[in-house]
Amino acid sequence: MNYQIGSDYHDGSVYHMAERHSTLRARRRAQTQRTIQAHAIRLFGERGYDGTTMNDVAEAAGVSPMTVYRHFPTKEDLVLTDRYGELIAEAIAASPAGRPLVRRIGDALVEAAAAVTGDDAAADRQALLVRLQLMISTPALRARHLDNQYALQQAIIDALQGDAADPDAAFQAQAAASACLAALHTAMVRWAEDDGRSDLPHLIGRALAAVFGDDAIGPER
Template sequence: MQLFGERGYDATTMNDVAEAAGVSPMTVYRHFPTKEDLVLVDQHGELIAERIAASSPGRPLVRRIGGALVEAAAALTGDGLSADRRFLLVRLQLMISTPALRAKHLDNQYALQQAIIDALDGDAADPDAAFQAQAAASACLAALHTALVRWAVDDGRSDLPRLVEKALAAVFGDDVVGRAR
């Protein structure tokens, strides 16, 4: 991320990354088949899915998903100076500014949507329930994306969990995450 942040996405090669990491280019390619994978490897789907799975199945879908997204945002950005927070910020800024990364981001969104649906433990045999889970996950992820873009444009100065709450409230109403702020 540091190389991409300093040199830009297009100017940084896989060989540059391998050299900076002190490994061979083949080692980098073994773990990251494309340069897009280096930037947008999904690291947070499991965190979100775990939080959804731990939520009460009796709560409405958007509250379960929304609450997990807010909690994950808080966990990822809790310490203002953390390496995870900086990594996330640089990654988002690259995604916003680099057209080649947007398609990979969309793939990641689909994978995250499926992780959310799986975590909801929906009844796949019930097409209506599956459709509702898919629609709720998709709408919540659209709100999350809006909050992430705002946070990245603000250079991480705003409170990401609060932005996620505001975006969810704009779509679903003020009490979607189960608390008024």
């Protein structure tokens, strides 16, 4: 009996230790990815997108080119990879299921924009601004941006549906997500062209209201 208890305890300790190591590795990986991308965005801003190589980014970040490619398989990924889609999906999943689709999506778009452009996120705000300006001015990035928009649309649909697989509900979610993302794109382009001087969450709210009316967004917008 004592042996079994000890065995259970040992197995539990090993499990928790492995879990801690896994969490630590994930944090280190995320930190390395953030460091690489931060240097890449800085170099793109200083030298231009075409004037910066992956080796330049590796040297600036103090890592090997192989490490850069491990985190960012293509040069475009250095610009396009972000947490915005994750923030949006989390906000949608946490919103009341009974609310209109456009309200759920629209409020999530505004909430995520506020999280990455607020007063306590100056570095994230500047990085987002440079990334958007690069996407607008670089043909290769504009083409890849369409792929990212599709992936974001699918993430929104998945967050709205949860485990449901109703084809009609999926169609409605797809239509709502597509329309909201078009409004989001318009607002983000305006914000980038304005060099970030305007308030991005407010611009997104205005764009959503222009498409869906004032009732489509929260009264605080």
